[in-house]
Structure formats: structure tokens, C-alpha cells
Amino acid sequence: MNRLNEIKWTTNVLFNIVFLITSLICIIPVFFVFMISVSSEQSLAEFGYRFIPKYFSGSAYVFLWNEKNMILQALFISVLVTVLGTVIGVFATTTMGYALSRRNFILKGFYTWVVFIPMIFNGGMVASYVVNVNILGLKDSIWALILPLAISPFNIIITKTFFKSTIPDSIIESAKIDGASQFSIFMRIVVPISKPVIATIALFLTFAYWNDWFQSSLYITNSDLISLQALLNNMLKNIQYIANNPTAGLSLQQYKNQMPTESVRMAIAILIVVPIACAYPFFQKYFITGLTIGAVKG
């Protein structure tokens, strides 16, 4: 019996090689960035990037330690935005998805279109800037980092499809018969059996928030509200800007001396990678269960 399900030896080896290569492709860049961050400036100048630097130096991390007020403030903003944004986003997305998945919701058709159209056509940068700044007055506030990313039509469609296909109407009817209100049906019946989709959405949102620097580049001027990602992006872009704008003359080049060194930039990149890499295994558990549920049913 067991032999039937057994994978052929050659396939097994082949698969392992494929996965080995894929994981190396993922790991090597991170490792490389880390090695650059612990290289000394002199080693970088003389030999360029190397996997094993000629001279090691912790000066980049010492520099970050000396700037710890700025770094910690930025890290705090990053974490706050990610946590708050994920909570708000998951709540708004799942409730919307749930409402749309119910057959007896009268405005279902209308709202589905309201969600569906912006998924395909979006207003673009200028239009959303007008709404966020002129109408909602979000400029230079932490909400400018949270609200614009909280709800994505794509996520709503995912949750809607999930609720529709995996939650039988009979469960909800039975809850209704027991006198449960819509809200308690959602919180006590639907949410507990929808962990996989919630984990998926939460993961999407966490990554979206954690990797985001664009909102900050458009809306944030106050240096206390800059996230770690925006800080890193600023540093890189500032250096590029100065390098690519010789027309501004030497006076601009003078600012180049104040820019952080290469190893410092790489050290910040490492600082950004670590927390999110720690969060991933936490979500993965639900991912695997989610996939099996789908497979057994299908």
C-alpha cells in the first residue's frame, strides 16, 4: 500500500535540488547584505563586495547604536503602523467580505461592483493624494500611513470567496435559530472556522505595511513619523539624487559627505529584515492548515 504513494527516487532528488536552488536564491542575497554590513569601509573601497570580507568591522552597527534614538523611533513607527494597520485592515476586510458573501444581503450586487471596479481601475497617485490630503486632511499624520493601505479590493474578493465556499448556510441558519445576532454569528461562528483566510489576509497586510515606504514619501515630512523603511529608502534615494544631479553644482555635492556609508545602509536593511522574518513562521502554521482544508474538500 505504502509503495503506491511513494515518490520515485529520481523525482525526489530532482525536487530536492530544485528546492535547494530556490532557497539559495532567497538566502544568498540576505547573507550577502549581512556580510557587506560587517565589512570595513576600507575593504569595500579596495576589494568591492565580497562574501567573506577582507577586513571585518562592526562600525556600521556602532553607528546605528549611536543613532539609536532615531532608529528606535523609526522602528516604533514601523511596528505601530504594521500592527495597527493589520488589525484595522483584517477587521474591515473580513466584515466586508462576509457581508458580500451572504446571499440574503440586498445590496450585495451593488457593493460587489463598488469593490470590483477599483480593483481594475484605480484613481492613480494624484487623485488619491487629493482625497487623502485635501479632503481627509491626512498629511503628516500617522493615519496617512495606515488608512490608504488598509483595505484592498483584492483581499475583499478573497475573503468573500472563502466565506461563500467554505461556510455552509446551514451553520448560519442554525445560529440564527438559536437567536444569535449578525455580529455574534460573525464573531462566534464565522471567525473561528475562518482562521486560514484571516491569517492569509493578515500576512498580506503585514507585508504590505512592513515594506511600505511610498505612503511616507508622499505624505510625511515630520521626521518623528518616518518609518524605518522610509528612512532607508530616503538614504538610498538621497545618495542617488545627489549623484545624478550634477547641474545643481558642487554645493549639492558637499552634502554627500554627510551621507551614511554603504555598510550602514546594508546594516539598516538587515535591521528591517529580521523582525518580519521572525513573524513569518507564526503565520505559516495557518497557511498549511488552510491549504489542507482546501485540498480535502476539493
Added chain:
Amino acid sequence: MKKKIKFIGALAIVLAIMLSLAACKSGDAEAEQNNVSSNEVKEEKEENQESNDIVTIKWVQVGSGMPANYDAWKANIDQYLEEKIGVHLDMEIVSWGNWDNRRSVMINTNEDYDIMFTNSGTYTSDVNLGAFLNISDLVQNKTPELYKFIPEDYWEASKVNGEIYAVPTYKDSSMTNYFIYDKELVESYDIDYTLLKELSDLTEPLTRIAQGENTSPFVLNTIGLDAVLSRYDQMSAGLPALGVRYDDESRTVVPVFEQEDIIRQLDILHEWYNAGIINSDAATLAELPTYRMAFVAQGWSKAAETTWGPQMGVDAVAEQWGETIVSNDTVRGSLSCISSSSENPEKALQLLELVNTDSYVRDALYYGLEGENFIYTDDNKVEKLNSDWTMAGYTQGTFFNVSQLVEDEFNQWDEVKELNANAKPSVLLGFTFDYSQVEDQLANCVEIFNRYKSEILTGTVDSQTQVPLMMEEMRAAGFDDLVQEAQSQVNHHFK
């Protein structure tokens, strides 16, 4: 029965909500009306006592972010400005990396601001969009001191369609190229750098260094040595292949890469590349190393001590390469524009005048808060306490009234001023190419040029074979239309 009651209850709630919403709405409307009328009253009031009121001027600049001690700084400068011209300042410092996006949305959504920094890349298109105020008359009538302070050539270079839309920053706004060397290195090879005036003169000494040090002394990145093109006025079109030689009195628009002088220089670059003087990865190198044995940069000779040397980490020496040129592009490296929807354009101009003429205001913008970022010494020099100040001096106003630093033994701005005064104006000064008729051709040609530029300008490929290929592609994409259109506009402008 129970169900019915529930239904009625729900209905009642819905009705109640609707009613309350409606109430809110009418309330809002009333409030709005009140607001409007109070606004009107306010405006009338403002008109009555315009001269006494303190207005807030919002100034948007590029820099490395908001300074940490901005509030304290603002309180200090506001007090001074209030006494002088009745203005409070509201700065927004956008960091360089965010600038392109932020500037574009602020212009496109007509956000409220009074003064905005801008430069050559976007100046004309934003003027054509109607974003900036035409200050031709205002600046001459309301702020004559400012108008006199900045030389005529610079005003000329800021003109679009014959009107002034920006106050140019009177600083190192002419362009002089320099060869810069590591002092110790050239001395150890017994090279008299002062005799090396042209690219071809450098071939022999650089070959010796390349062999002696066994490395490439002249490191370039993907931008290449674009200074070879600097003799040509590119008319702010963003296509270096199209231009007019800055001293060509006949003002003929030519394909730059097919000119004798350019071909010669590109040949030298290729020769250098083959000889190992230029690094072999130049066409793909993104970021230049801080230390280079020899390179070319814009600036002034004293900058070898004040900027290039510290940047390289060694003592540097510099020798001028070619003449000093002033053109639209060099002046437009830093402009201050006034929003076309600004409520107080006169006050904004007065502020700019003060920045350009009052050393106290200028130092505050350039160095930061007195006592925290810098202190004045007894002989009126400035001692910097830290390098935390994040506003960028070049975006604000002239350099010539900035107080000197204590450690400076000489005033490098005197040299800059002299270079400016002796600069040769380009024959196209004041001419702006309006490419709206040939936008497609231009975009295509820029695309083609970008594909070739790194390899050609680093000498990676032989320009004898690659330039004809590039020109052929560009001609197929409508390069000749560009030449024709530019030429007819030039002829029209200077007839």
C-alpha cells in the same frame, strides 16, 4: 408577533438614523454658510489692514528632511522676520529621495504653498502648466534691491517665453569643469598637473599611474564622463545628442555626437578604456567610490580643499578644464518660484529679497539655529557646533552673503563670484525649447540615447562604430524633426 415588533423596531432605528443624518447635513450646511460669511468678513478685514497683518509664507524646499529643532528655530526666525517684513515662515523640507514624487503631486493638485524650490528638469513644464506666477513686473517694482542684486544674465536665463517665473539662486551658477587628482599620487609620479589642460594631455600620465598602481585611476560609473558634452547647450530638452555649441554665433542646432570635437574626445575615452585607465565595469557601475585617483567634476579650484579633498579622504589638487560657461541649465540648477495661487506674492518676494541681502536670515537658513547648530565668533565668522542641520543651502538663496566658517582661511565664494563674472554666456541664454510639437520624437530619441549613453560615455565601446548606429536609430525615430523644430524656434527667438 415578536418578529413584527422587531421589524418595526428596525424600521424605527433606520428612520431615526436617516433623520439624524439629515439633521447633521442641514446643520453642516448652516455651519458652512456661517463659515463662508465669516471668511468673507475676514477677507474684508485683511484687505483693510493688509499692511499691519502678519502673513505666513509657506516655503517648500528639498533637503535631507525636517530639522529636529525646527520649532525652536522657527520661533527665533519668525521674531526677526516679523519685525523686518511682517512675515512668519512655514518651511516644508522634503528629502531628496521623495522630492520628484512630492513635487509632482503638489504641483498637480495645486496644494497651498507660496515659494517652491525647483530646477531645470521640471521648471519649464511646470511653468507651462500654469503653476508659477509671472513675476516679471513684481520683482522689478516691489523688490528692486533683489532685482539689482542678481545679474541680468541670470534673470535672462530664468525666463520662459520672455517672462520671469522664478528668482534664480545667485551662487555657483556658472559651470567650470576641473580635473581633480590625489595630490600625493601625482607628486609621487612626478606629474605636473598644472600643465594638463585637455583630455589628451592626461593620456600619458594616467597610463603611467595605471601601470604603476596596477589599477584603473580614472573610475567612471554609468553616467560616464558627460563633461565632454558640456560645450553644448542642450536647451533643457533632456537629450544631450541635440544642442548648440555655446560659442557658435550662428546658433546652428547640431547632432552633438557627430561634431569633430566630440568625436575626438570620445576616441580618447575609448583609448583610455582599452589602456585600463577607465575601470572595465564603468558602464554598469551604479555608485562611484568616494576615493578616486583622478576625476572630473564641476566646481571651483578652492573646492579641492573644501569639498573634494575631504570627500576623497586625502589632499586633492584641481586644474581647470576649459572655459566657464553660463547657460540656462547652469542657472536653473536652483530656482525659487512663487505659486500662481499664492495670496501674498509680494511678501514672498520680500522674503526672498531678505534672504539674498540679509546675512542674519541667510545664516539662519544655511547653518540653522544660533546657539544650537552654530555660534557667531567675535569677528563675525561662524563656528559650526554640529552637522545636524538638514536644510540644503543651495536651494535657498545666494552664497555670497553667507558668513564664513571659522576654519576657512579664505572665502571660497570670492573665487566663485569671479568665475561667475568671467563666465561666457551661452549663445542660447534665455531661450527655452518648447518641445510640445515634437514630444513623441523627443521621447523616442531620449529612450534610444539612454540605451547607448553609458557605453559611449565611458569609452566601453568604440564610438566610431556605435555612434553611427545610435544616430541611425535616432534618425529613424525622428531626430531630424527635432533639429528642424529647435532651429526654427531658435531663429524665431533671436531674429
